[in-house]
Amino acid sequence: MISRLEHTEEHAAHRAAVRSFCEETIAPAVEGYDRAGEFPEPLLRAVGEAGFGGVAYPTDCGGGGLDFRSWAITIEELARSWKLLAGAVNVNGALVGYPIFTFGADWQRTDWLAPVLRGEAVSAFAMTELGAGSDAANMRTTAERDGDEWVLDGHKVWTTNGSIADLLVVVARTSDRGNKGLSLFGVPDPGGRDGVEVVRDIPCLEGPAALETELRLDGVRVPADHLVGEVDRGFRYIMEGLDIGRIGTAAQGVGVAQAAFEASLDYAGEREQFGRPIGEFEGVGFKLADMATRTEAARLLTLAAADARDRGERVTTQAAMAKVFATDAAMDIAVEAVQVHGGRGYSTDLPVERYLREAKGMQIYEGTNEINRLVVANRLFEARAAETASAETGEAASAAKADETDDAAKADETDDAAGDPDADEA
Numbered sequence: 129m130i131s132r133l134e135h136t137e138e139h140a141a142h143r144a145a146v147r148s149f150c151e152e153t154i155a156p157a158v159e160g161y162d163r164a165g166e167f168p169e170p171l172l173r174a175v176g177e178a179g180f181g182g183v184a185y186p187t188d189c190g191g192g193g194l195d196f197r198s199w200a201i202t203i204e205e206l207a208r209s210w211k212l213l214a215g216a217v218n219v220n221g222a223l224v225g226y227p228i229f230t231f232g233a234d235w236q237r238t239d240w241l242a243p244v245l246r247g248e249a250v251s252a253f254a255m256t257e258l259g260a261g262s263d264a265a266n267m268r269t270t271a272e273r274d275g276d277e278w279v280l281d282g283h284k285v286w287t288t289n290g291s292i293a294d295l296l297v298v299v300a301r302t303s304d305r306g307n308k309g310l311s312l313f314g315v316p317d318p319g320g321r322d323g324v325e326v327v328r329d330i331p332c333l334e335g336p337a338a339l340e341t342e343l344r345l346d347g348v349r350v351p352a353d354h355l356v357g358e359v360d361r362g363f364r365y366i367m368e369g370l371d372i373g374r375i376g377t378a379a380q381g382v383g384v385a386q387a388a389f390e391a392s393l394d395y396a397g398e399r400e401q402f403g404r405p406i407g408e409f410e411g412v413g414f415k416l417a418d419m420a421t422r423t424e425a426a427r428l429l430t431l432a433a434a435d436a437r438d439r440g441e442r443v444t445t446q447a448a449m450a451k452v453f454a455t456d457a458a459m460d461i462a463v464e465a466v467q468v469h470g471g472r473g474y475s476t477d478l479p480v481e482r483y484l485r486e487a488k489g490m491q492i493y494e495g496t497n498e499i500n501r502l503v504v505a506n507r508l509f510e511a512r513a514a515e516t517a518s519a520e521t522g523e524a525a526s527a528a529k530a531d532e533t534d535d536a537a538k539a540d541e542t543d544d545a546a547g548d549p550d551a552d553e554a
């Protein structure tokens with residue numbers, strides 16, 4: 129099982145390449161940026177230049193031509209050094225990248241997506257509003273057609289990297305039909321565009337290097353062809369993008385958990401109290417064992433979801449399971465890492481307190497872990513209902529021995545398996 133998910137030789141080589149890049153380029157610079165509260169734009173550019181900005185996309189749109197397991201491995205390794213960069217790569221590649229790549233025009237892939245994946249531009253995804261968080265379909269931002277343009281009006285919060293973005297993807301209401309009336313719009317060069325106001329970067333637990341932007345859109349005009357895909361289809365695009373994004377967030381959880389575990393293992397081996405390394409005390413050793421076990425389990429769930437996606441499966445349930453498990457594990461492991469380090473873990477001298485700051489956000493974004501649990505629970509009941517319906521139809525079919533009834537049952541099953549993403553989220 130493990131060898132099928134990871135590693136082919138290519139995956140192992142890819143992990144080694146990303147780790148070596150991270151240890152040479154990112155790790156030595158993290159503390160400086162984090163303490164100064166400065167967004168590490170040069171590091172994000174370096175990630176793209178190294179070819180790690182969107183490895184699962186084709187090379188002709190700035191990607192690496194690899195698979196989603198490689199994508200998960202990349203994000204895990206980036207997060208092991210600095211989650212902030214892994215999060216930015218996930219926004220670029222999943223929330224922004226997936227809809228543009230899958231549903232956007234050719235020119236949008238070339239002009240918008242490729243520079244972002246190559247690290248030449250920063251992107252941001254503006255969906256959440258003050259009154260529309262988990263209940264995203266309640267959003268008030270509107271897009272109205274005016275001749276050859278769309279006019280955007282609204283107020284967004286928590287737009288990661290919104291204040292420095294070269295490309296914003298804005299979710300806006302185009303008709304009054306709940307989640308069936310949302311559309312996506314590309315807004316390039318938002319900083320130089322009339323009507324885009326950066327209200328502030330919201331001060332947050334992760335620290336001032338993290339840019340979580342509040343934005344006001346006041347009569348922002350974009351050409352008609354800046355619509356991504358079709359009008360009113362945005363929610364479906366977002367849900368599909370979230371499947372990828374949640375695999376990426378799960379991978380961030382694995383990376384942070386791994387870093388917190390490694391720091392704890394090292395410290396428990398070196399720090400002596402009562403004449404022995406503290407790791408020799410069962411109270412500490414069991415913490416390390418649990419950290420290692422949960423990190424490995426989180427990695428396997430994440431790679432399993434990525435592997436299913438590589439085989440073309442719909443991964444809504446698996447991605448949500450991986451996201452919940454890995455980010456809850458990261459949070460718990462980060463808390464225990466501080467505990468293993470005692471007073472030093474509570475200080476800002478060591479990075480363990482950063483892992484704790486990072487892990488909390490992961491339980492909230494890409495759907496809170498409560499919403500992701502709802503996604504899993506809804507899918508469980510849907511699957512059970514489909515099984516029951518299929519069994520009943522099968523009995524009727526065998527009683528009637530009618531081939532056409534069989535065919536209809538197969539068609540029903542196919543519809544259920546495809547699911548209705550519009551009904552996924554609370």
Ligand SMILES: Cc1cc2nc3c(=O)[nH]c(=O)nc-3n(C[C@H](O)[C@H](O)[C@H](O)COP(=O)(O)OP(=O)(O)OC[C@H]3O[C@@H](n4cnc5c(N)ncnc54)[C@H](O)[C@@H]3O)c2cc1C
Pocket residue numbers: 219252253254255256258260261262263285286287288340489490492493494495496497498499502554
């Ligand atoms: C670090 C960070 C980065 C982010 N980046 C982005 C971004 O780039 N773009 C973007 O658009 N948004 C982003 N967000 C916003 C994020 O997606 C929302 O914060 C999230 O969806 C929750 O919305 P909310 O904050 O309004 O909380 P609410 O929806 O108000 O939820 C509050 C609490 O109620 C719970 N809750 C709500 N409904 C239910 C329910 N039906 N069942 C059970 N529990 C429920 C939630 O789980 C949560 O615990 C980011 C957030 C953070 C913290």
